[in-house]
Amino acid sequence: MVKVNPPSFASKLRRKGSKQRTNLAIATWEGVPAIILQTLLGGPFLTGFLLYLGAGSRQIGFVLAITTFVNIAQIGAAYWMQRIRSRKRMLLLFVGAHRILWSATGLIPFLFPQEWWVSIFIGMYTVAFIANTIGGMIWTSLIGDIVPAKVRGRYFGIRNTILNALGSVCLFVGGMVLDRFPGGTGFLILFIPVWICAIANTVIYFFYPDMPFERSKEKGFWRMFKKPFQDQSFLKATLFLAAWxxxxxxxxxxxxxxxxxxxxVNYQTVSIITVVQTLxxxxxxxxxxxLNARFSNKTxxxxxxxxIALxxxxxxxxxxxxxLVALFCSHIFLGIGVGGxxxxxxxxxxGDTPKSERPMFVAVYSALTGVTSFLGPLIGGSLYEKMEKWPEPMTWxxxxxxxxxxxxxxxxxTFTLGRRVLLR
Incomplete structure (x- = not known):
């Protein structure tokens, strides 16, 4: 009889390391179709598509703001997450709904009368991002368990670098397409790869691992909800960032x-400016x-x-x-600041929140910053609408x-309240 030795501790570690690398690779590959979809549907292309549909500055401000306002739904989602059996299945459901609905907005000019275009877009876009905010909550919880804490800062730095390199190519190509084929034809060309990527992105989520979930120690909603508000360091930082x-x-x-x-400024030039920002x-x-390996997140x-102020x-x-010199300078500073x-x-x-309570901490952060990020573009859009009526000498x-x-x-x-909150 042949004696079979049990797996050594070293071999177990190797298997564990190999599995972790596979999971990190899946998370990176999942971002490829996601960044293509988000680039061709967001940023200057989202604004351009809204202008094509007939939206004004106030409506554009609302659309840009709604993605953050719906983050309030994450509070309910954080409590509901404690009761689901599989984060992966729910991730597939909600992220898939977001990808399909958002990409389907490209069909609006072909299916509805022109006077309905903007209203239908806003409706579909809102529902899509309600699904996305729940899916995003689940993804944040899951990816926090997939990526080991000791490599988290460096991994996301590398992942974001790779994906944004791809996004910059999409920005450049998309700008060329819209300049060469203005109007509906150009946007139709952009939506074709978007539809392909929406399907591909959803399919890749099937390969995500369904990691064990460490549930909250609190059972009731209010006790769970109060946890982030009892952490003074977290609360002060969150309130400041919401105001910012x-x-x-x-x-x-x-x-x-x-x-x-x-x-x-034409689409191609805006795309080039945005590509420089992305690079x-x-x-x-x-x-x-x-730097995150040496200094704290808040610092x-x-x-x-x-x-960002610069x-x-x-x-x-x-x-x-x-x-153009001013615009390039502005977007270079924006790329460094907003990316970080x-x-x-x-x-x-x-990383700075307790693992078992992480969903509610993420939800409270997203809700508070989401409300202010919703109000900002709305107010800004309304102010621009009023400025359009000002006399010619005031256009500056x-x-x-x-x-x-x-x-x-x-x-x-930054140098008053921010210094006291984030550097202590």
Missing amino acids: LLVQTLIVPLYSYVMLDLLN VMMMGFYLWGN LLFWTLPI SCLSWGLMSFMPV FNQLAFNFTI FSTYGFQMGIGAAMLIL
């Missing part, structure tokens, strides 16, 4: 609107990821804020320099003066 995002989103989400509608963001992801978050202040360069902010805010919510204010004022307010907020 209210100011930031007054203008930053409307950059594309100002370029396309007020400055009459800088890619380098930033890697840099912030490496690095603080230093992204003045860089993005707004840079619009003032067009008062004495060529418009988003990556570090994500690491903050999954809508093209760069407003941005400079917001940038100054952001710097003051």
Whole structure:
């Protein structure tokens, strides 16, 4: 009889390491069709598609804002998650619904009368992002368990760099398509790869591991809901970041609107500007990821804020320099700052919170910042609508003066309240 030795401890570790690498590879590959879909449906292309459908600045502001406002639904989702058996199945359901509904907005001009286009788009877009906010909550919880804490900062830095490199190519190609085929034809061409990627992205989620879920120690909703509010460090940082995002989103989400509608910059140029922003963001992801191995999430978050403020202040360069120089400078600062902010805010919510209570902490952060990020573009869009009626000598204010004022307010907020909250 042949004696079979049990697997050694070293072989178990190797298998575990191999499985982790496979899971990380799946999470990276899943992002490929996702970034293509998000790039061709979001950013300047979303603004352009809304202008094609006939939307005004206020409606554009609402659409840009609704994606964050629906984050309030994450509070209910965090409690509901404690009762589901499989995070993977629910992820497939909600993320799949988001991808299909958002990509289906491309069919609106072919199926409905023109006077309904904007209203139907807003309805479909809202439902899609309600599904996405629940799916995003589940994904955040799941990816936090998939990616080991010791490599989290560096992994997301590398993953974001790879995906944004692909996104920059899509931005450039998409801009060329819309300039060569203006109007409905160009958008139809863009939606064809979007429909393919919506299906591919949903399919790849089938390969995600269904990791064991450490549930909350609290059983009742209110006891679970109060946990984040009892963590003073988390609460102060979240409230400050919510206030910061209210100011930031007054203008930053409307950059594309100002370029396309007020400055009459063509799609290809806007795409090139956004590609440069993305390339800088890619380098930033890697840099912030490496710094995150040495410094805390909150410390690095603080230093992204003045860089974003400089993005707004840079619009003032067009008062004495060529418009494109100002726009490129602004988007370079934006790429460095917002890329770092988003990556570090994500690491903050999954790394600086207790694992068993993480869904509710993420939900409270998303809800508070979501409300302010919803109000910002709405207020900004309404202000631009009023500025359109101002006399000709005041057009400078809508093209760069407003941005400079917001940038100054952001710097003051950073070095007063932000320094006390994030650097202590």
